[in-house]
Amino acid sequence: MKKMSKLMALLLVVVMVLMLVPASAFAEEVVEEPTLVVLEVEGAPVDEVLNTAVEEPVVEEPVAEEAVVEEESAAVEEPVVEAAEVPVAQVPVVDEPVVETQAADVGTIEVKAVPALGLWRDAVTFIDVLLNTVGADYSYDAVTNALTLNNFIGKQLVAADMGSNFSMILNGTNIIANDTGSAIEVVGDLTMGGPGEIMAIGSTRAIRVTDGDLVLNDGDYELFAMSDMGDVAAVDVVNGDLIINDGWVDATAINTGTGGAWGLWADNDVMINGGDVDVITESISGRSMGIGAGDDIIVKGGYTTVKSTTETGMANALHADSWVVIRDGILDLTAVGGVNPLAIYAGDGVYISPAYGDVDLSASSLYLEPYYAKYTKSDNPKTGAQDMGQDALMAIMGLLALMGMAYLISKKEIKA
Structure with missing residues (x-):
């Protein structure tokens, strides 16, 4: 009992002590x-x-x-x-x-599909040749894709997208004179030839071919361009080649303003394989260029005469942005007036067959004839000079006379 009482007392003391301990402990x-x-x-x-x-x-x-x-x-x-x-x-x-x-x-297909071919007799009379294929002085053959002119007199010929085999056949004497633009305006390829002749007179271009080649096979061509506005050209081939295989080609370009005068021009190549080519160009302050090419001029034959004059501009008888290559044929080249006139100018270089002997490429006048031709017709030696003043004056008078004649003939045709 004493032990129990002591134990209980001890527990009681412990409880009391615990109650006194702070809660924070x-x-x-x-x-x-x-x-x-x-x-x-x-x-x-x-x-x-x-x-x-x-x-x-x-x-x-x-x-x-x-x-x-x-x-x-x-x-x-x-x-x-x-x-x-x-x-x-x-x-x-x-x-x-x-x-x-x-x-x-x-x-794109729609653009390719529409051919056009027409003749303007005057400023108001237009003939759709694809609808009216036969007339008194013209005819069109759809099978051969050939337009034949037979003593036609009018203001302008226009054609577009007629195909790569489109051709014009010349019969008799044909006159096309336009005082407001090109006499012959073609988009696409054009091949010309025949036993007849054509006189094309334009205020800016006698013949302009765009996005195609112009090929002259034979025939007689009297081509004139005269104006005082912009550049003028007897033949202008835009984005294509000019190829002369045969025939008689007389080309005259005269600029009475400040622009240039170009005789025969092609954006790509000019190739003369034969024929008789005579070119006269005259300008005041612009470039006077007889035969010009955006790429090459290649001469393989024929007889070519070029006379280019200017007062204060630049004159070149032959002008190629790339090469001038002369393999055969006879060339009588003269450039007069302006700054450094040259008979031949080429951006990349000039190749002339050894058959022509030594050639002075710095000359303003050159007569080139291979040793086997023996057909000297020019009064000039290889580096001679020639007075072009009288020739230019005669060309102007002839051009004015031709334009007047074409006008009178067209009036007479209308009255008839």
């Missing part, structure tokens, strides 16, 4: 094990949780954030479904360029 022990405290006070007020374990909520918060991330991921997946639907709506947009390309191809 217990709090320090709880901080050492924050996880246990958080679990035990799960339902406690928020303030007690923050006071007992400040760091522990920070550890648990990422769990809540992951849940949010998962929710956000789920939210992001919904637009993915919408994004998958967008390309379906955009499929027609992707196909549109294909439709546009096809439309462009169709347009």
Whole structure:
């Protein structure tokens, strides 16, 4: 009994001592094990949780954030479904360029498909030759794609997209005179020839061929261009070649203004294989160029005479942006007046057959004849000079007379 009473007294003392211990002593022990405290006070007020374990909520918060991330991921997946639907709506947009390309191809085909061929008798009378294929002084054969002129007198001939085999056959004496532009205006290839002759007079061009080649096989050509506005040319081949195989070609270009005067010009090559070619050009302050090419001038035969004069401009009998090649034939070349007149100018170089002997390429006048020809017709030696003043004056008077004659003939034809 005494032991029990002592034990009970001891327990009572311990309880009383524990009651006297401050609560803060217990709090320090709880901080050492924050996880246990958080679990035990799960339902406690928020303030007690923050006071007992400040760091522990920070550890648990990422769990809540992951849940949010998962929710956000789920939210992001919904637009993915919408994004998958967008390309379906955009499929027609992707196909549109294909439709546009096809439309462009169709347009190109339409441009190629429309040939045109017409004759202007005067400023008001136009003949659609493809609809009216036969007339008193012309005819068109669709099988051979050939237009025949037989003593035709008119203001202008126009043709476009007639095909690579389009040709003009000359019979009798034909006169085409246009005081407002080109006498003969062709888009595409043109081949001319025949037993007859043609006189083409234009204020800017006698003959202009665009996007094609001009080929002169035979026939007699009197070509004149005279104006005081811009550049003038007896023959102007735009984006093509000029090829002279035979015939008589007299070309005169006179500019009374500040522009240039070109006799025979081609954007690509000029090739003279034969025939008799006579060119006269005259300018005041612009370039006077007898035969010119944007690429090469190649002479393989024939008899070519060029006389180019200027007052204060530049004069060249032959002018090639690339090469001048002379293999055969006879050439009588003269350039007079202006700054450094040259019989031959070539941007890349000059090749002349050894058959011509030594040639002075710095000369203003050259007479070139191969040793086997023996047909000297010029009064000039190889580097001689020639007075062009009288020739130019005669050319002007002749041109004015021809234009007047063409006008009178056209008036007479209209009255008849």
